[in-house]
Amino acid sequence: MKIFIDFDDVIFNTGKFKEDFLNKVFIRNGATKADFTKTYYHFFKKNGQVDRYYDPKKQLKALGKKDYIRGDKLEKDFHIFMKNLKKYVFGDVAYFLKKISKRDLFLISYGDPLFQKMKIEGTHTSKLFGEVILGKFRKMDLISNVVEKHKLSQNDKIIVIDDLPKHLKKTKALKERLITFHLRRSEGRYKNLTCKYADYEVKNLKEIIGIIKKEKIV
Numbered sequence: 001m002k003i004f005i006d007f008d009d010v011i012f013n014t015g016k017f018k019e020d021f022l023n024k025v026f027i028r029n030g031a032t033k034a035d036f037t038k039t040y041y042h043f044f045k046k047n048g049q050v051d052r053y054y055d056p057k058k059q060l061k062a063l064g065k066k067d068y069i070r071g072d073k074l075e076k077d078f079h080i081f082m083k084n085l086k087k088y089v090f091g092d093v094a095y096f097l098k099k100i101s102k103r104d105l106f107l108i109s110y111g112d113p114l115f116q117k118m119k120i121e122g123t124h125t126s127k128l129f130g131e132v133i134l135g136k137f138r139k140m141d142l143i144s145n146v147v148e149k150h151k152l153s154q155n156d157k158i159i160v161i162d163d164l165p166k167h168l169k170k171t172k173a174l175k176e177r178l179i180t181f182h183l184r185r186s187e188g189r190y191k192n193l194t195c196k197y198a199d200y201e202v203k204n205l206k207e208i209i210g211i212i213k214k215e216k217i218v
């Protein structure tokens with residue numbers, strides 16, 4: 001059994017983090033919510049299409065230029081805030097990690113790798129996973145790459161845990177061996193979305209451990 005577990009809203013309380021990130025870093029130093037939103041994404045053209053990404057350094061620089069924002073203090077507060085994000089890790093994560101061996105556990109996160117990396121580092125959890133995979137590609141494709149790279153045995157079941165339904169859509173390559181869990185935490189930003197692709201729907205990670213035991217998944 002190999003488990004691919006998502007970061008945002010699964011391991012990490014992203015909703016609460018985002019609220020505090022805005023208030024305790026930006027609003028505190030004079031930025032408005034509109035300033036924050038307007039400077040959040042940087043846009044670029046790729047293959048004739050406009051794409052966007054988030055780079056906090058660029059945002060800090062853009063906001064620091066405004067005369068009503070304390071640029072130096074903003075940057076300092078940003079680094080202090082990002083240094084320790086342990087309090088945003090959900091309470092059942094420690095229990096879950098204790099039950100699953102590290103070599104079977106992959107943290108897989110979709111999004112801007114730079115900021116995702118900073119968030120994960122702030123939680124000080126990366127050492128608890130066999131591997132951390134970041135990228136802006138389709139999740140099932142990222143998982144297929146890992147399966148190939150590590151030459152995982154055909155007998156190994158592949159468990160995917162995610163809060164976003166679209167990431168649980170099974171691909172042909174993995175279909176036979178996949179078991180998908182749709183996690184709908186009460187704190188999750190996407191808790192109202194239903195998922196027609198998932199094998200199981202759960203509210204927390206403890207429930208998943210219970211199902212793995214009951215169904216004798218190996």
Ligand SMILES: [Mg+2]
Nearest residue numbers: 006008009163
């Ligand atoms: Mg997520």
